[in-house]
Amino acid sequence: MFEFFIFAFVTAITPGPNNSMLMASSLKFGRKASIPHFLGIWLGFTFLFFVGGFALSLFPVKIFDYLQYVGYAVITYIAFKVATSSTTITNESVEKPFTFIQACLFQWINPKGVVMAVSGLTAFNITSNQGALIYFAVLPFCVGAWLFLGESLQNTLKKSALLARVIYVSLGLSMVASLLLA
Numbered sequence: 001m002f003e004f005f006i007f008a009f010v011t012a013i014t015p016g017p018n019n020s021m022l023m024a025s026s027l028k029f030g031r032k033a034s035i036p037h038f039l040g041i042w043l044g045f046t047f048l049f050f051v052g053g054f055a056l057s058l059f060p061v062k063i064f065d066y067l068q069y070v071g072y073a074v075i076t077y078i079a080f081k082v083a084t085s086s087t088t089i090t091n092e093s094v095e096k097p098f099t100f101i102q103a104c105l106f107q108w109i110n111p112k113g114v115v116m117a118v119s120g121l122t123a124f125n126i127t128s129n130q131g132a133l134i135y136f137a138v139l140p141f142c143v144g145a146w147l148f149l150g151e152s153l154q155n156t157l158k159k160s161a162l163l164a165r166v167i168y169v170s171l172g173l174s175m176v177a178s179l180l181l182a
């Protein structure tokens with residue numbers, strides 16, 4: 001089980017769509033406004049992992065193929081929106097951070113998340129209950145680091161639109177690059 005804990009930590013802390021989007025959200029809207037997004041990732045992915053163990057046996061493999069392509073398209077679109085996002089950092093904007101429900105639902109089409117769940121359940125000798133419990137414990141720290149990192153960069157990026165653009169483009173590119181791992 002310790003091996004799975006290491007797997008969960010590494011997969012949760014490394015860049016991917018969830019972490020990149022949450023950092024972009026906390027950069028743009030601040031930590032407080034991005035808390036529902038954070039909670040949606042935490043609880044949504046834990047639920048995905050828990051249910052995934054049971055669902056794997058119920059659905060034909062072909063469905064996961066289609067789900068993967070939908071996820072690729074959505075993540076590519078979101079990556080484009082992040083990369084081309086306005087560099088104006090404000091808490092009052094027409095754009096809004098992900099809601100709790102949006103972040104929860106995103107887990108089901110996030111290729112990195114689905115791969116994490118499927119590979120975690122099939123490669124390690126654990127139950128979906130054990131894996132979900134480990135992710136429940138690990139995710140707040142790993143994903144929370146990205147939340148706080150984004151907020152901590154706000155003041156720096158307010159002073160440099162060029163640096164802000166570089167960060168947003170880097171976040172968008174990291175989202176697309178994470179698709180290569182899926």
